Amino acid sequence: MRYMLLLHHPEELRHAPGSPEFLAGVERFNAFHAELARRDIAWDGFPLQPSPTATSVRVRDGETVVSDGPFAELKEQLGGYYVIDLPDLDAAIEIAAMVPWAAEGTVEIRPLASLDAPELVSPQT
């Protein structure tokens, strides 16, 4: 099954790019990706810019309303995602628990509604 892992994460724990903490975080994600590669698990995914960069759009009565900020002001904000191909929910739980941010925030597992999505290709780097 194809699952999306939504990484909800407290933004105060995100560090400025280039800082030692940031680099340590990158290391942890690299190790996680290496583990996925070792297990031959195909995945796709990206980190997101923090929520102050978010723009929310609603169309009501034909009118487009644009507002500054994320969909909801929460302590944990969507900070990145993975799409991952796994046999079942237990496998997804196991992988979600390995995401570095799972120790600081919440990883939400959602099955994709369609199996027709294009094949996942493991990044080579």
Added chain:
Amino acid sequence: MSDAAAHAALEQLMRDDRARIIASIVRTTRDLDLAEDALADALAAAATGWPRTGIPEEPAAWVLTVARRRAIDRLRRRTRDDRSDAALAELERTPSAPPADGTLPDERLELLFACCHPALALDARIALTLRAVARLTTPEIAAAFLTSETAMAQRLVRATRRLADSGIPIEVPSPEQLPERLDGVLGVIYLVFNEGYAASGDAPRVRVDLCDDAIRLGRLLSVLLPDEPEVLGLTALMLFHDARRATRVDADGLAVLLEDQDRARWDRARIAEADGLLERALLVGRRGPYLVQACIAALHASAPSAEDTDWAQIVALYGALLELRPSPVGELARAGAVGMRDGPDAGLQAVDAVRARHPDHDPGRVAAVRADLLRRGGRTDEAMAAYETAIARLPAEAERAFLRARLGELADQ
């Protein structure tokens, strides 16, 4: 072949093999509704066909084969979507006929683990387990949990969909995951039992059956996982408790304390069955909380009276239980046992120590334990005050009525 003979064969099949057939189809399709519909189709075919053709040599295998075929038909008729395509492919890939010796595949354990998966809400786990594994109907489950049939049906539909849509595996967990997941399954079974047990004083007609269902699930699990001490321990524990069912409430619906129960009316067959399970569990050599509680219950079951109970051993077992699973409830039970071993004053000291550690824990329960110890110690005024607190705080009517009766006795002295 008479209709009656075919009917009898089908009834027996529903009793003995239904869960296995359902489990087998769910395992392949991940779709409980489909499995139940397909089984209903197959049973209808048997009911019309068997009187003419005779009962097949292996009736259960026949029904499973037909049910699988009907599941394929139903999937083909459905609006195509990814999920039914996947289920169809799986059904067509796996062998259509059971092995030649007619033995049914037994996938009930896989189904039980799926129904009790931690990704499901607890009430959904209970409802699914009762329907899919314990073979209860939706109206029966609704009656057992005092909800409307509509609400229970919706709960089941949601849970069934979640099972399929989230990809909850219909598998026995890996050895690393097994202890934790098994604990979850045992928790569901014990909850079902306690639901029936707690209610047996209030509404015996509708709810006591849950005890039987929980015990049946425990027995099934004891067969499927014969070397898991906690499985055997829980099943023994439920049997020990249930052996006392007839003596727990008197003719007026009042709770009867363990010490006042008519031990001659305890169900000796259940106690013997529980003793046998306990013996097997102890041979494995690992102990867990259910097994320790079963040992405590076994000591009560074998004691000729409350006084002639091995309270020293019971205090020690509560100590072992608290090491495995610390809880104020366990500490309070241990304090009560200390009161039986060393006398009421020692018991009160132990209760006060529990109270000091957990000031907010269940004041009604604490008051009831204190009231009994104070009464035994002859401290009537303090006992009466404690009974009043307990009556005001405890929720179960049978128990409150009992405490009022005790209070009345003290007031008459």
